[in-house]
Amino acid sequence: MSKVPSNLKYTKSHEWIRVSGDTAMVGITDHAQHELTDIVFVELPDVGDKVKAGDACAVVESVKTASDIYSPVSGEILETNRSVVDDPALVNSEPFDSGWFFKVKLSNPSELDALLTPDKYKAQIGGQAA
Amino acid sequence: MGLIGLPVEGCRRNTADCDKPSTLNRLLSTMLKRTALFSAHQELGARLIDFGGWEMPVQYTSIVEEHLAVRNAAGIFDISHMGEVTVNGAAAAAFLNFVLTNDVRRLAPGAGQYTLMCNAAGGVIDDLYDYRLSDEVYLLIVNASRTEADVAWLQSQAAKFPRRNELRLTDASHNYSAVAVQGPRVREFIADCLPGASISATRVGRVTDLKKNQIAGFQFEHGGVLVSRTGYTGEDGFEIVGGDEAIRRVWEIMLKIGRPFGIKPCGLGARDTLRTEVCYPLYGHELDENTTPIEAGLGFFVSLEKGDFSGRKILAEQKHKGVRKTLTAFKMTGRSAPPRPHYPLWVRGAKCGEVTSGTQSPSLKTGIGMGYVPPEWAKPGTDIEIEIRGRRATAVIVPKPIYRKTERP
Numbered sequence: 001m002s003k004v005p006s007n008l009k010y011t012k013s014h015e016w017i018r019v020s021g022d023t024a025m026v027g028i029t030d031h032a033q034h035e036l037t038d039i040v041f042v043e044l045p046d047v048g049d050k051v052k053a054g055d056a057c058a059v060v061e062s063v064k065t066a067s068d069i070y071s072p073v074s075g076e077i078l079e080t081n082r083s084v085v086d087d088p089a090l091v092n093s094e095p096f097d098s099g100w101f102f103k104v105k106l107s108n109p110s111e112l113d114a115l116l117t118p119d120k121y122k123a124q125i126g127g128q129a130a
Numbered sequence: 131m132g133l134i135g136l137p138v139e140g141c142r143r144n145t146a147d148c149d150k151p152s153t154l155n156r157l158l159s160t161m162l163k164r165t166a167l168f169s170a171h172q173e174l175g176a177r178l179i180d181f182g183g184w185e186m187p188v189q190y191t192s193i194v195e196e197h198l199a200v201r202n203a204a205g206i207f208d209i210s211h212m213g214e215v216t217v218n219g220a221a222a223a224a225f226l227n228f229v230l231t232n233d234v235r236r237l238a239p240g241a242g243q244y245t246l247m248c249n250a251a252g253g254v255i256d257d258l259y260d261y262r263l264s265d266e267v268y269l270l271i272v273n274a275s276r277t278e279a280d281v282a283w284l285q286s287q288a289a290k291f292p293r294r295n296e297l298r299l300t301d302a303s304h305n306y307s308a309v310a311v312q313g314p315r316v317r318e319f320i321a322d323c324l325p326g327a328s329i330s331a332t333r334v335g336r337v338t339d340l341k342k343n344q345i346a347g348f349q350f351e352h353g354g355v356l357v358s359r360t361g362y363t364g365e366d367g368f369e370i371v372g373g374d375e376a377i378r379r380v381w382e383i384m385l386k387i388g389r390p391f392g393i394k395p396c397g398l399g400a401r402d403t404l405r406t407e408v409c410y411p412l413y414g415h416e417l418d419e420n421t422t423p424i425e426a427g428l429g430f431f432v433s434l435e436k437g438d439f440s441g442r443k444i445l446a447e448q449k450h451k452g453v454r455k456t457l458t459a460f461k462m463t464g465r466s467a468p469p470r471p472h473y474p475l476w477v478r479g480a481k482c483g484e485v486t487s488g489t490q491s492p493s494l495k496t497g498i499g500m501g502y503v504p505p506e507w508a509k510p511g512t513d514i515e516i517e518i519r520g521r522r523a524t525a526v527i528v529p530k531p532i533y534r535k536t537e538r539p
Contacts, residue, residue: 038194040490041467059519061467063193063490064399 002031002125005096009112010121011072016096017115019106024073027100028060028091031125036062039091044080044102051077051104053111058101060091073111075104165210166307166374167381174395182275184211187397196400197492200363203392204313206384207401209369210377213277213303215270215284221293222268229287229440230260231423233433237262240332242343242358244431246423247280248441252448253419254426256280257411259360261345263331269345269356271371273413277303287440307377311384312367312404315391320368323383324348324357331356337368350376362401364408364531406487407533409459409500415471415486416457416500424448425502427457427530455483455502459530460514462497466523469499474517477507485516491533497525498532 004010009017014032018025033039041061051057051071058069080102084090091099106112116124162185171178176187187208189196199205217226226234232245242261246254256276261269272280281301288294311320317338324337330347334340337348337357345358355372370380385393402412411417416426423432424445434446462469469488474481488499499516507514510529515522 037189037192038490038492043467059467061490063403063468063492064188066467066470 002029002034003096004029004031004118004122004125006118008096008118009072009115010118011070011115012124013070015069015072017072017112019112022106022109023078024075024104024106024112025100026069026072026102026104027095028069029121029125030095033092033095033099036060036065036067037092038063039088042084042088042091042101044085045077047077047080049077051075053108053114060088069101071104072115073104073106073108075107077102078105079103163211165208166378167208167210167309170378170381171208171395176395176397179398181211181398182273184274186211187395189397189399190395193397193399193403194492196394196396197403199392199394200313200365200396200400200404201493202313203315203394204311204319204388205363205394205396205400206381206388207310207312207396207398208308208381209310210307211274212308213270213272213274213280213301214306214308214371215272215277215281216300216302217268217270217284217297218300219266219297221291221296222266223262224293225288225291225297226260226268227436227439228291229284230258231432231439231441231445232260233436234260234262234268235436239264240344240346242345242360246417246428246431247283248423248445249283249419250440252422252424252441252444254413254417254421254423255283255419257413257417257428259358261331261356261358263345263347263356269371271308271369276413277301305373306371307374308369308371309377309381309384310361310363310367310369311388311393312361312363312365312396313393314366315393316367316388319387319391319393320384322387323380324350324355324370328357329354340368351379355380362410363404364410364533364535365404402487403489403492406489406498406500407491407493407531409530409532411457411500412487421455421502422448422453425453425455425457453505456505456508457486457500458503458508458527459500459532460498460516460525461494461528461532462516463513463524463526466497466516467518468497469516469518469523469525475501475503476515476517476522477503477512481517482507488516493533497523499525503527 014029043059045057052074056068057071171187176190179188230245245260246257259271328346332344332346340359361367468490469485473485475483483502485499485501491498512527
């Protein structure tokens with residue numbers, strides 16, 4: 001069973017969001033990394049890029065599949081995780097920790113309300129809602 | 131066979147596209163053919179895909195793990211989707227020598243060869259293995275996605291063949307299942323699954339006495355199976371063809387006795403990365419009806435000396451005068467996303483072709499691929515570029531195969 005930490009928010013397209021103040025950290029879920037398997041390449045946005053919620057702004061590639069990563073929220077890219085670019089396998093081993101992708105400065109915090117709760121995301125991936 | 135059904139063919143897929151499993155499964159179950167090993171794949175938790183109309187395992191745990199199991203130990207693949215055509219009769223050899231590019235007369239009973247079937251323009255209808263089971267009995271193992279086209283072509287050629295009355299062609303695909311058992315440690319346990327001496331074709335005391343490309347019949351439980359020392363991975367290995375029940379038992383026993391040797395069930399994903407590393411062509415990628423064996427670098431399997439055959443005129447011309455495109459292999463040189471089929475291929479600032487097969491190489495841990503370029507750019511060491519999502523990444527033409535085993539056991 002894939003992990004779905006209770007302190008995060010989620011998207012239907014399998015990104016997670018950790019909010020602190022006006023900043024959101026974004027990555028892909030344990031379920032997503034498990035589905036992709038063997039991640040070999042990560043392409044991240046540039047710091048300073050302006051993104052809108054739903055924009056494809058990063059790419060993750062496994063041996064067989066290339067997938068877009070969508071920004072769950074609008075804002076400016078504050079920081080990207082060079083470690084996953086150097087070692088893409090971190091996305092498989094620690095998707096919620098050292099496998100994070102980028103941080104966004106929120107320009108419209110009300111967008112957070114539209115994101116999935118852990119229970120709703122669990123239900124989407126076929127787990128039991130608590 | 132085109133690993134045509136694999137999730138990515140140069141396009142980007144959103145993981146959210148898979149959020150309707152019930153609809154998809156219902157659709158798949160009504161449309162796709164399943165092999166005798168289908169429930170075994172389900173029990174092993176395989177991820178299943180549509181491959182040329184067959185619902186086949188693309189991976190069980192991870193493509194990289196399965197790939198490395200075959201390179202270092204052993205792997206077993208379901209290849210039941212492949213087609214089997216038998217050609218019998220006094221004129222079988224003469225007919226095959228007319229429709230296939232390699233020289234069938236080189237085959238003693240029990241021997242097999244890689245060969246191609248070409249149209250009149252030298253374009254490849256299919257690439258296949260041709261086995262001589264006995265004096266006048268031949269078995270062709272053909273690509274799943276091409277079986278229908280192959281049988282139609284063979285029938286049309288047989289109808290025009292002067293000695294057609296001394297010939298019988300049978301599409302036996304639905305009678306057979308098959309597995310490939312591949313990897314350097316297979317020879318250590320395969321004889322425990324298939325004990326004893328052969329009973330037909332090549333006469334050997336034990337299955338591991340088969341030499342490369344030889345085939346033999348073995349008694350297996352209550353029936354018989356055909357075993358050849360062949361494969362599509364660049365490793366030592368065997369392919370086993372038999373009835374559904376026999377192959378289900380072979381699969382089960384092989385996984386059991388191979389366990390201490392590190393055997394893993396392997397899907398089409400690993401099959402594709404393994405064959406790409408050693409530059410084996412895949413129909414629909416490197417080969418099609420507008421590409422000749424000479425262009426694909428398979429001239430070794432075209433026998434111009436044997437007399438007339440379908441496509442000979444063009445193939446002879448190309449062999450002597452040269453070709454306009456030639457299949458080359460490349461490695462990415464910097465950090466980049468893996469190359470994928472259909473990505474544009476650039477040489478000296480000009481787009482000159484596209485990637486036919488491309489992947490991350492689990493053995494070399496870098497992007498690798500193949501593609502057609504004009505012969506003047508085909509020399510190993512030539513710098514090229516692969517266009518990935520609008521940006522060009524550097525690569526270099528390398529000799530084939532891309533991956534070479536450093537030590538042979």
